[in-house]
Amino acid sequence: MQNNNKKMVASVTSRDADFAQWYTDLCLKAELMDYSDVKGFIIYRPYGYAIWEGIQSYLDRRFKETNHQNVYMPLVIPESLFQKEKEHVEGFAPETAMITTTGVEDLQERLIVRPTSETLFCTHYQKIVNSYRDLPKLYNQWCSVVRWEKTTRPFLRGKEFLWQEGHTVHASEKEARKETLDILEIYRKLGEELLAIPFVTGRKTEKEKFAGAVETYSIEALMHDGQALQSGTTHYFGQNFSHAFDIKFTNESNTLEYAYQTSWGVSTRLIGAVIMVHGDDEGLVLPPYIAPTQIVIIPIQSQKTEVQEASNHLYKQLKDAGFRVSLDDSSKTAGWKFAEYEMKGYPVRIEVGPRDLERGEVTLVTRHDRKKHQVKLTDVKAMMPNLFKDMHDTLYRRALDHVTKHTYEAKTYDEFKDYIKRGGYVAMSISGEEAEIQIKKDTTATARVIPFDQHLITQTCPVTGQKATQTVWFARAY
Amino acid sequence: MQNNNKKMVASVTSRDADFAQWYTDLCLKAELMDYSDVKGFIIYRPYGYAIWEGIQSYLDRRFKETNHQNVYMPLVIPESLFQKEKEHVEGFAPETAMITTTGVEDLQERLIVRPTSETLFCTHYQKIVNSYRDLPKLYNQWCSVVRWEKTTRPFLRGKEFLWQEGHTVHASEKEARKETLDILEIYRKLGEELLAIPFVTGRKTEKEKFAGAVETYSIEALMHDGQALQSGTTHYFGQNFSHAFDIKFTNESNTLEYAYQTSWGVSTRLIGAVIMVHGDDEGLVLPPYIAPTQIVIIPIQSQKTEVQEASNHLYKQLKDAGFRVSLDDSSKTAGWKFAEYEMKGYPVRIEVGPRDLERGEVTLVTRHDRKKHQVKLTDVKAMMPNLFKDMHDTLYRRALDHVTKHTYEAKTYDEFKDYIKRGGYVAMSISGEEAEIQIKKDTTATARVIPFDQHLITQTCPVTGQKATQTVWFARAY
Numbered sequence: 027m028q029n030n031n032k033k034m035v036a037s038v039t040s041r042d043a044d045f046a047q048w049y050t051d052l053c054l055k056a057e058l059m060d061y062s063d064v065k066g067f068i069i070y071r072p073y074g075y076a077i078w079e080g081i082q083s084y085l086d087r088r089f090k091e092t093n094h095q096n097v098y099m100p101l102v103i104p105e106s107l108f109q110k111e112k113e114h115v116e117g118f119a120p121e122t123a124m125i126t127t128t129g130v131e132d133l134q135e136r137l138i139v140r141p142t143s144e145t146l147f148c149t150h151y152q153k154i155v156n157s158y159r160d161l162p163k164l165y166n167q168w169c170s171v172v173r174w175e176k177t178t179r180p181f182l183r184g185k186e187f188l189w190q191e192g193h194t195v196h197a198s199e200k201e202a203r204k205e206t207l208d209i210l211e212i213y214r215k216l217g218e219e220l221l222a223i224p225f226v227t228g229r230k231t232e233k234e235k236f237a238g239a240v241e242t243y244s245i246e247a248l249m250h251d252g253q254a255l256q257s258g259t260t261h262y263f264g265q266n267f268s269h270a271f272d273i274k275f276t277n278e279s280n281t282l283e284y285a286y287q288t289s290w291g292v293s294t295r296l297i298g299a300v301i302m303v304h305g306d307d308e309g310l311v312l313p314p315y316i317a318p319t320q321i322v323i324i325p326i327q328s329q330k331t332e333v334q335e336a337s338n339h340l341y342k343q344l345k346d347a348g349f350r351v352s353l354d355d356s357s358k359t360a361g362w363k364f365a366e367y368e369m370k371g372y373p374v375r376i377e378v379g380p381r382d383l384e385r386g387e388v389t390l391v392t393r394h395d396r397k398k399h400q401v402k403l404t405d406v407k408a409m410m411p412n413l414f415k416d417m418h419d420t421l422y423r424r425a426l427d428h429v430t431k432h433t434y435e436a437k438t439y440d441e442f443k444d445y446i447k448r449g450g451y452v453a454m455s456i457s458g459e460e461a462e463i464q465i466k467k468d469t470t471a472t473a474r475v476i477p478f479d480q481h482l483i484t485q486t487c488p489v490t491g492q493k494a495t496q497t498v499w500f501a502r503a504y
Numbered sequence: 505m506q507n508n509n510k511k512m513v514a515s516v517t518s519r520d521a522d523f524a525q526w527y528t529d530l531c532l533k534a535e536l537m538d539y540s541d542v543k544g545f546i547i548y549r550p551y552g553y554a555i556w557e558g559i560q561s562y563l564d565r566r567f568k569e570t571n572h573q574n575v576y577m578p579l580v581i582p583e584s585l586f587q588k589e590k591e592h593v594e595g596f597a598p599e600t601a602m603i604t605t606t607g608v609e610d611l612q613e614r615l616i617v618r619p620t621s622e623t624l625f626c627t628h629y630q631k632i633v634n635s636y637r638d639l640p641k642l643y644n645q646w647c648s649v650v651r652w653e654k655t656t657r658p659f660l661r662g663k664e665f666l667w668q669e670g671h672t673v674h675a676s677e678k679e680a681r682k683e684t685l686d687i688l689e690i691y692r693k694l695g696e697e698l699l700a701i702p703f704v705t706g707r708k709t710e711k712e713k714f715a716g717a718v719e720t721y722s723i724e725a726l727m728h729d730g731q732a733l734q735s736g737t738t739h740y741f742g743q744n745f746s747h748a749f750d751i752k753f754t755n756e757s758n759t760l761e762y763a764y765q766t767s768w769g770v771s772t773r774l775i776g777a778v779i780m781v782h783g784d785d786e787g788l789v790l791p792p793y794i795a796p797t798q799i800v801i802i803p804i805q806s807q808k809t810e811v812q813e814a815s816n817h818l819y820k821q822l823k824d825a826g827f828r829v830s831l832d833d834s835s836k837t838a839g840w841k842f843a844e845y846e847m848k849g850y851p852v853r854i855e856v857g858p859r860d861l862e863r864g865e866v867t868l869v870t871r872h873d874r875k876k877h878q879v880k881l882t883d884v885k886a887m888m889p890n891l892f893k894d895m896h897d898t899l900y901r902r903a904l905d906h907v908t909k910h911t912y913e914a915k916t917y918d919e920f921k922d923y924i925k926r927g928g929y930v931a932m933s934i935s936g937e938e939a940e941i942q943i944k945k946d947t948t949a950t951a952r953v954i955p956f957d958q959h960l961i962t963q964t965c966p967v968t969g970q971k972a973t974q975t976v977w978f979a980r981a982y
Binding site: 060062063064067068069070071072075076078079095096097098099100101102104107119120121122123124125126127128129130136137138139146149150153154165169170172174186188 | 538540541542545546547548549550553554556557573574575576577578579580582585597598599600601602603604605606607608614615616617624627628631632643647648650652664666
């Protein structure tokens with residue numbers, strides 16, 4: 027059984043021995059992705075893509091409930107258009123892939139494959155926004171973008187990735203600022219409700235904000251190895267882009283005014299977050315609401331009629347109730363199946379065997395704690411909603427405990443350095459960008475967020491000795 | 505009210521006066537799309553994109569019901585990989601956009617922006633298919649593709665368009681052939697059930713088939729102007745690509761065999777079909793099941809409390825019942841609203857006015873026949889399902905009548921030429937490719953399909969005078 031052997035769980039690296047290798051092993055062996063012939067461009071295999079579809083489905087519903095509309099902008103941006111907003115082009119220029127020829131004929135102007143679509147949305151908005159009555163415009167698009175990254179890792183950083191990018195136009199600063207924070211809250215809830223990830227939210231420092239933004243906010247997740255992962259951002263643009271792209275509207279006082287804009291996005295990087303927050307040495311651990319398959323039924327001694335019948339009946343019952351369930355009655359060994367579905371992180375495994383059936387029972391195994399439960403066959407369907415809720419809550423709490431245990435406050439720079447080595451977030455009150463640059467140089471840690479709830483830990487910045495102005499959470503990050 | 509004037513329906517060209525201009529007017533004025541700064545790349549505005557989302561939702565459900573899985577392959581194909589299948593590269597080579605540089609550094613190998621992804625799927629399949637136990641693989645992806653077309657028209661032919669591309673691998677010719685026809689039937693039903701378009705189905709001639717396919721099948725729609733539109737295709741590849749990409753599997757007899765493959769796709773071209781099949785001089789006519797907004801409620805004298813209350817109540821009632829409904833209580837005139845929503849092809853308009861309300865009634869106007877109906881307010885919700893079904897069936901029958909009335913059988917080449925001038929399909933029994941080439945030269949008509957239900961109209965080919973081998977449907981086509 028060559029096919030089986032090559033998938034043995036034994037071949038996954040231990041998480042604590044080599045986290046990076048463990049991660050790559052999981053991505054490949056759980057069949058989430060594969061490499062393509064072009065470095066940095068990955069293949070999203072069915073199992074990985076299904077996780078993305080779950081995220082899409084959740085967010086698309088939330089966006090539509092809040093009156094956002096989907097659109098699709100072109101894949102390409104003329105080089106001259108891309109250069110209209112100065113900071114924006116400086117932020118992205120080294121990363122752009124350019125179409126220059128059809129092979130037969132060279133193009134008159136080089137076309138940039140979109141790394142992000144601000145310039146395209148703005149050009150369109152300039153045409154369609156005339157009056158405050160046209161506002162707000164709340165557009166979103168689902169697409170892939172290309173950024174010519176040098177170092178790439180599956181889901182975390184690629185030359186191409188899938189994402190959604192929202193771009194909105196408003197008649198007032200207040201409304202645009204509210205949008206920026208409302209979307210941040212939708213993203214935070216995506217973590218709380220679907221991914222079982224307690225995102226830390228806050229504002230980015232000037233140094234870390236998006237190219238062209240007035241303010242950037244982000245959701246940050248803490249991976250099992252203590253490194254942070256920026257998992258989504260929302261940007262308040264003020265009038266920066268509307269000045270550059272001449273997006274003006276007649277306001278209620280009948281005078282021309284530049285519009286107020288936002289943009290925001292999350293990407294397939296979230297798949298990486300789910301893997302690295304919840305996974306363990308046996309493989310993926312998928313929270314039940316995002317798991318593409320929530321329950322797998324495995325008949326034991328499936329040649330027996332009563333086992334077949336009970337398995338098929340249970341499968342139909344759970345499927346009809348709306349659960350994402352699969353039944354594996356293939357000829358592979360039960361041991362192989364157990365290991366395979368643990369590797370893939372299916373939340374619940376139900377073993378249907380003749381001895382259990384004699385007592386009207388099945389064995390139910392929950393992936394997140396690998397505990398076995400003897401359960402009445404007739405109770406299975408009814409218990410699922412509460413079981414899923416418990417599993418989800420447990421995973422969320424476990425991840426939150428991890429954050430709490432690995433969040434420190436530093437009163438001195440030595441303390442800071444010591445905490446950073448342990449992994450996790452370190453809060454410190456600093457004077458400004460000078461301190462931030464020094465910290466990165468000394469420790470590789472970067473400013474993750476300026477939390478909304480501000481209090482100064484020290485009055486003086488431990489790095490520069492100057493007056494501390496704000497408390498910033500730092501971490502080493504992906 | 506400059507904003508209103510520029511949208512006046514009067515500015516749409518008459519459909520019979522200039523069909524091409526009428527089509528372009530509608531695309532722009534119904535706000536389905538807009539042009540971008542790069543010729544051939546369009547912006548899918550919210551209303552146009554919502555039609556595509558309706559098509560996606562229908563097909564994605566059907567694909568999943570039939571065990572297909574979504575994946576995502578890279579945007580780019582190394583030039584050397586693209587050239588692996590000879591006929592395939594010859595078919596696409598003049599149309600490819602190539603990424604050659606990052607602006608800072610030239611790439612070592614030119615990357616083709618996918619015009620279609622056979623080569624990417626095949627490379628992956630070569631890695632993951634080993635045994636008949638791994639088969640079938642039934643993958644689909646939703647994405648955009650780029651083809652460097654010279655002549656472009658919104659939705660019908662663009663340098664970039666959105667589509668789904670299915671790529672499947674099977675252990676037998678029989679199963680792969682069945683897949684090719686099963687998907688064709690899903691496409692045909694998409695027309696019958698969602699778009700109210702009676703697609704003609706059949707096999708493509710050798711001359712018209714896909715580059716690299718053994719056989720190509722298509723769905724063809726007849727536009728109001730009598731021209732046909734190829735609206736989707738399915739391809740049986742046999743072992744052509746598996747030979748080129750070395751996709752072998754161990755079959756049940758334990759010997760190595762090359763795999764059997766298919767591919768298939770429909771695109772945003774379907775939006776063009778919906779416009780050109782159903783639209784009229786007043787604008788779009790959207791069949792109710794695909795219409796992004798099915799019902800619009802327009803309060804007449806909306807300052808009156810009873811009008812406001814009845815409108816809001818009706819809106820809530822219809823929304824809660826799952827209809828896609830909107831309420832326009834803006835300050836624009838009723839006349840402007842009527843024209844605007846007729847232009848956008850909303851299937852049902854409900855006018856809520858004080859005089860009707862006195863009798864407990866509203867005025868309901870159906871877009872497809874522009875008829876007014878006095879309806880009891882309390883009956884509106886309950887009557888909708890049947891009303892939609894009637895509208896859908898009427899639109900389907902109207903389109904089918906159009907096909908029937910414009911389908912001819914030609915016994916002589918003179919008859920053929922005469923019928924082709926009238927617009928529509930002309931069936932003729934021909935000897936083969938020589939006749940097909942002559943016909944295109946003389947009349948610009950092309951072979952649309954070889955219908956499944958074959959009978960010879962004449963024993964001799966009217967074009968070449970040789971023995972007729974098959975009956976082919978011809979038409980001028982987009």
